[in-house]
Amino acid sequence: MKNATSLAILSLRHLSIGMWIMVVLFLISGMVLLSSNQRPSENLQMWVFSPEHQAMYAPMIENLQLNSERNDRDIDLSLLSIAAIKSKMMSGFFGGLPTADLIEVERATVGQIFMGPSEAIGFHDLTDRLHEEGLYDQINAPSLSPWSVGGRTYGLPHDVHPVMLAYRADLTEAAGIDLTQATTWDKFFELLRPMMDDNDSDGRPDHYPLSMWVTQLDNIELLMLQGGGQLFDKDGKPTLDTDQNAELLAEIVSWCAGANPVVTDINEFSAAGHQSRVDGDAIAYLCPDWMCSIWKMHVPGIAGKMKVMPLPAFTEGGRRTSVRGGTMLGIPKTTQAFEQSWETAVELYTSPEIARELYSMVDIISPIRSLWNDPVYAEPDPFFMDQKKGLMYIELAPQIPLRTSSPYNYNAVLEIRDASTNLLNWYNAQENADDAAMIEKTKDLLRRAQRSIERQMSRNAFTGIDP
Amino acid sequence: MMFRRLRENQIVFTWAALTPFIVLFLVFMLYPLIQSAFLAVNQTYGPETRLYVGPKNFRLLIQDPVFWIAIKNTLLYTLGSLFIQLPLAFVLALVLNSRRLRGRSIYRLIFFSPQLMGLVFVSILGALAFEKRAGFVNRSLAWITNNPSLLEIDWLQTYIMPTLILISLWLYVGFNMIYFLAALQNVDDSLLEAAEIDGAGPFNRLRHVVIPSVRPVATFVVLLSMIGSLQLFELPYILLDGNGGPNNDGLTIVMYLYQNGFELGDLGYASAVGWVLALMLIGLALVQIRMVRKEEAMR
Numbered sequence: 001m002k003n004a005t006s007l008a009i010l011s012l013r014h015l016s017i018g019m020w021i022m023v024v025l026f027l028i029s030g031m032v033l034l035s036s037n038q039r040p041s042e043n044l045q046m047w048v049f050s051p052e053h054q055a056m057y058a059p060m061i062e063n064l065q066l067n068s069e070r071n072d073r074d075i076d077l078s079l080l081s082i083a084a085i086k087s088k089m090m091s092g093f094f095g096g097l098p099t100a101d102l103i104e105v106e107r108a109t110v111g112q113i114f115m116g117p118s119e120a121i122g123f124h125d126l127t128d129r130l131h132e133e134g135l136y137d138q139i140n141a142p143s144l145s146p147w148s149v150g151g152r153t154y155g156l157p158h159d160v161h162p163v164m165l166a167y168r169a170d171l172t173e174a175a176g177i178d179l180t181q182a183t184t185w186d187k188f189f190e191l192l193r194p195m196m197d198d199n200d201s202d203g204r205p206d207h208y209p210l211s212m213w214v215t216q217l218d219n220i221e222l223l224m225l226q227g228g229g230q231l232f233d234k235d236g237k238p239t240l241d242t243d244q245n246a247e248l249l250a251e252i253v254s255w256c257a258g259a260n261p262v263v264t265d266i267n268e269f270s271a272a273g274h275q276s277r278v279d280g281d282a283i284a285y286l287c288p289d290w291m292c293s294i295w296k297m298h299v300p301g302i303a304g305k306m307k308v309m310p311l312p313a314f315t316e317g318g319r320r321t322s323v324r325g326g327t328m329l330g331i332p333k334t335t336q337a338f339e340q341s342w343e344t345a346v347e348l349y350t351s352p353e354i355a356r357e358l359y360s361m362v363d364i365i366s367p368i369r370s371l372w373n374d375p376v377y378a379e380p381d382p383f384f385m386d387q388k389k390g391l392m393y394i395e396l397a398p399q400i401p402l403r404t405s406s407p408y409n410y411n412a413v414l415e416i417r418d419a420s421t422n423l424l425n426w427y428n429a430q431e432n433a434d435d436a437a438m439i440e441k442t443k444d445l446l447r448r449a450q451r452s453i454e455r456q457m458s459r460n461a462f463t464g465i466d467p
Numbered sequence: 468m469m470f471r472r473l474r475e476n477q478i479v480f481t482w483a484a485l486t487p488f489i490v491l492f493l494v495f496m497l498y499p500l501i502q503s504a505f506l507a508v509n510q511t512y513g514p515e516t517r518l519y520v521g522p523k524n525f526r527l528l529i530q531d532p533v534f535w536i537a538i539k540n541t542l543l544y545t546l547g548s549l550f551i552q553l554p555l556a557f558v559l560a561l562v563l564n565s566r567r568l569r570g571r572s573i574y575r576l577i578f579f580s581p582q583l584m585g586l587v588f589v590s591i592l593g594a595l596a597f598e599k600r601a602g603f604v605n606r607s608l609a610w611i612t613n614n615p616s617l618l619e620i621d622w623l624q625t626y627i628m629p630t631l632i633l634i635s636l637w638l639y640v641g642f643n644m645i646y647f648l649a650a651l652q653n654v655d656d657s658l659l660e661a662a663e664i665d666g667a668g669p670f671n672r673l674r675h676v677v678i679p680s681v682r683p684v685a686t687f688v689v690l691l692s693m694i695g696s697l698q699l700f701e702l703p704y705i706l707l708d709g710n711g712g713p714n715n716d717g718l719t720i721v722m723y724l725y726q727n728g729f730e731l732g733d734l735g736y737a738s739a740v741g742w743v744l745a746l747m748l749i750g751l752a753l754v755q756i757r758m759v760r761k762e763e764a765m766r
Contacts, residue, residue: 090732094513115732116512203615215624215713265599265621272601407731414710421624421713452533459527459736461520462512 043074044337044344045100047089049082050327052293053104056357057348064347073337075344082106089113092334093122101335102345105155107146107326111407114149117462123154123330129342130156135350143367145402147328149236155328156349157367159290159358162396163222163322166287166295169307169385171195171207171280179284180309188312189255189262192283196262205260211282213265214256214420218324219286221413223252225401226322227314231412232404238457240412241450246442248314253420254438257427274299286311288324289393292363296383303383310396321396323403365393372397408457415449507738514734524739534740536715537723540628544719545696547632548639553692556640557685560647561673575648578641586638590705593634597622623706627717631703638702639695643688650684651677682762690755694748700725720744 015023046061048054054077061075078100080088086109092099093113099122105113113121130136130153136144140160147155165188172179175195182188192209199206212219224231227248233239255263264282267273268291276282278301285291287308295302310320329349331341348354355366356376365377377390406412422445427433433441457463507524509517528534559578563571581589596603599621608617622630654677662672678685700721703711710726711718720740728737 087729090513094515094732096515112730112732116516120512120516215621267598270598270601272598275601418714455531459510459733460731461510461518462516 041076043076044102044340046075046077046102046104046344047080047085047100048077048104049080049085049106050104050362051079052362054079056354056361060348060351060354061344064344073340082109085109086112089122089332092332093120096334098334098336099332101337101341102329102331104158104327104329107328108410110146110155110328110405111410113154113407114405115407115460115463118150118152120462121149121154122332122334124333124335124338125152125154126156126331126342127151127153133346135346138350138368138370140367140369140397140400142323142398142400142402143326146326146405147330149405155330156345158327158329158349159325159364160367160393160397160400161288161290161323161325161364162393162400163226163286163288163311163324164308164389164392164396165284165311166291166306166308166384167284168207168280168302168305170305171283179307182309182312184316184318185251185312185314188284193262195283196260207280208262208264208282209284210255210263211266211268211276211285212252212255212263214253214424215265215417216268217413217417220252220416220420222286222288222322222324224248224416225403226311226319227251228319228401230404231409231416232406236404236406236463238406238408238412238450238453240415240453241443241446243443246439246446249416249420249423249446250435250438250442251314253423253427253442256424269294277302286322286324289363289365290325292381292383292389293361296363304385306384307387308384308389308392310392319399319401321399323400326403359390363389365390365397367397407463408453411456412449412453415452419445419449503738503741506735507742509735511734512732517735520735524736525743528736528739528743533715533718534720534723537711537718537720540711540715540717541697541699541719543628544631544635544699545693547628548635548692548696549689551632552636552639553643553685553688555636556643556688557647557681559640559644560651561677563644564648564651575641575645578644580641581638582642586701587705589634589638590702593630593637593702594623594706597630597634599623624713627703627707627712631699631706631717634706635702639692643692646684646688647681650681654680686755686759690752693751693755697744697748697751 046057048057057077061077064075085103085105089099089103089105089109090112091097103123113123127136127148130139135156136153139157143157143160144153147153147157167179169179172192172195177191177195179188179191182191189209192207195207196205196209198204212223214220224245227244229245229248230239230242231245239245255261266276266282277285277295277299295306311322313320329345331338331345335341350368350371352371352374355368355371356374358364358366359374359376366372372394377394378388379390380386381389403409419442423438423442426441427438430437506517508519508521510520510524511517562568563574563578565571568574584592597605599605600618602622604622605618605620608620609615620626658676658680659672662676667675698721699719703717703719704722704725707717709730711722721744724737724740724744727740728734
């Protein structure tokens with residue numbers, strides 16, 4: 001052994017300068033790492049994914065720390081990306097390791113939390129607490145559905161996200177069209193048809209009535225929900241291949257179909273998409289409340305030219321809104337400070353100040369119904385031609401459709417996207433496909449989609465759902 | 468005297484030197500390998516919640532149409548890499564190896580530069596270039612042909628696999644070109660001169676001297692390219708927003724593995740996918756080794 005050490009020392013003598021530098025760097029970095037204090041913080045940890053949320057909560061949290069009677073721990077507010085929250089949170093849940101004490105979770109992320117057996121759900125069941133403290137009745141009822149499984153709720157809803165139709169009122173008014181008369185989608189397209197003329201002779205209509213396409217997952221889901229379509233029943237079983245879904249999907253796809261579609265595909269978040277909005281390529285957009293702030297930030301060129309109105313319904317008297325996106329605040333089971341976490345969560349999510357800030361900063365309305373009387377919602381919005389759009393969104397909030405919390409919802413929406421794309425391709429390849437043939441084809445495609453989801457769900461023995 | 472004693476204890480030193488590698492290999496290679504074999508016969512929700520299902524995962528995998536779509540897509544991409552990318556890289560290397568070409572170093576840098584940017588950045592740029600209406604590709608096509616309807620080509624929804632292959636050409640042609648270039652620079656000049664004296668034209672010199680000389684490197688590049696193609700993940704993942712695109716036209720085997728393991732939390736099914744991929748890679752490597760040996764024996 002001694003000789004081996006001697007050999008090792010002898011070998012070191014022959015190291016080049018570069019190798020020596022690497023050895024020295026290795027030793028220094030090793031010592032720095034060893035000497036750094038890696039003890040976990042004693043403070044309450046809260047993860048959020050939105051910079052706006054962070055900016056709103058920070059002063060509130062400071063106040064909480066000053067005024068709280070408990071005041072046992074300070075609160076560390078951390079801003080992480082949605083992907084980082086998802087991976088850190090799921091790693092913690094899977095390994096039974098501490099994560100944060102409060103985590104804001106976006107709707108697209110929540111499915112994975114409910115994928116396993118109910119006892120493996122990493123968040124505390126808040127149902128009883130919500131009832132005990134009378135919060136359950138204060139919250140806009142449909143806003144609880146994405147965060148509830150089997151009648152149990154695992155997070156406080158942050159928002160409602162009702163959807164209205166935002167449209168270029170400057171263009172419609174110049175054309176003498178009163179779009180508020182469009183109570184149904186049929187009337188909407190009929191009213192705007194004159195604006196589809198190709199006056200600039202570039203081979204395309206000057207304006208398309210609506211920005212939407214079969215490949216836009218969120219908008220397809222939103223429209224299906226508006227029309228009463230359902231991808232899962234209340235027990236979490238897939239219900240993709242219903243007659244109602246087929247009729248709805250056929251109608252939505254028909255907007256994109258043929259040589260002269262009445263909708264166009266404008267990217268919702270890219271610079272090119274924003275330019276299209278300024279150019280007026282589409283007259284109307286499906287607009288959840290949060291989208292307003294995105295436009296204000298990225299498309300100032302349409303300020304003062306837009307108006308909002310309830311969505312046209314699929315049938316006369318039908319639902320005039322839908323829902324898109326959402327966030328909840330959950331308390332992981334691994335927290336050592338449930339009571340303080342709960343107190344903080346309730347304070348943040350029911351605070352009138354935060355609700356006011358939420359609307360002022362990012363146009364999002366609170367799900368707490370008692371806060372809807374706040375004057376902030378009645379303020380005229382110059383971006384939307386001084387409409388009191390807060391009140392308009394609030395009026396629609398109780399009517400938003402119920403959403404499933406099924407972990408397979410995203411996969412089901414992907415299946416619907418595939419069915420829509422295939423239906424569109426099929427229709428465009430036909431010489432003369434009538435409505436009945438289109439419905440039959442839709443049913444066939446939805447049957448395939450249903451089988452695919454059933455196959456995926458049947459592999460999961462943990463959820464207790466027999467598809 | 469000291470050296471002799473040390474040499475006698477070489478075994479001790481050898482083991483001492485090997486130990487760090489062996490420890491790392493055991494912890495980060497062998498243990499996960501055994502663990503994944505164990506996981507493949509379980510259904511899991513993360514590493515803690517599991518249910519023994521025996522060979523059911525493999526049975527379901529064979530019956531799973533999405534898995535076969537992923538296999539088909541991955542093989543298509545691999546074929547694209549082998550039959551478009553590598554010949555193009557070789558031709559490019561031949562051109563850039565020519566002494567008559569001025570500014571060769573600049574061209575080499577230009578063709579290699581996508582590698583310097585990194586896969587993720589190239590993928591994002593690729594997505595922008597192939598964007599419907601505003602993308603560079605559609606705008607160029609519409610401008611060249613004076614046909615505005617070409618602006619509407621939705622590459623990332625309708626022509627996913629050709630788009631993936633095109634973007635990967637941009638990314639990897641320059642990279643593979645470097646290997647071929649190095650091989651071409653090692654071709655014995657005297658052989659080329661002798662062939663020329665014997666009256667061989669450029670094509671015959673290429674066929675009978677250059678190609679046999681670069682064959683060992685070409686074999687290595689083919690193997691490397693095949694393994695890389697079968698492991699394709701980042702490019703479609705970024706281009707298609709984490710899903711496989713319409714009808715899973717851009718879903719690859721590793722993407723499917725990722726979706727099952729890390730999106731759905733079923734590490735068991737993902738492990739089964741991983742084992743099938745591993746078997747495919749081992750099979751291909753064996754075929755390759757056999758072909759090389761056969762060729763060497765024939766020589």
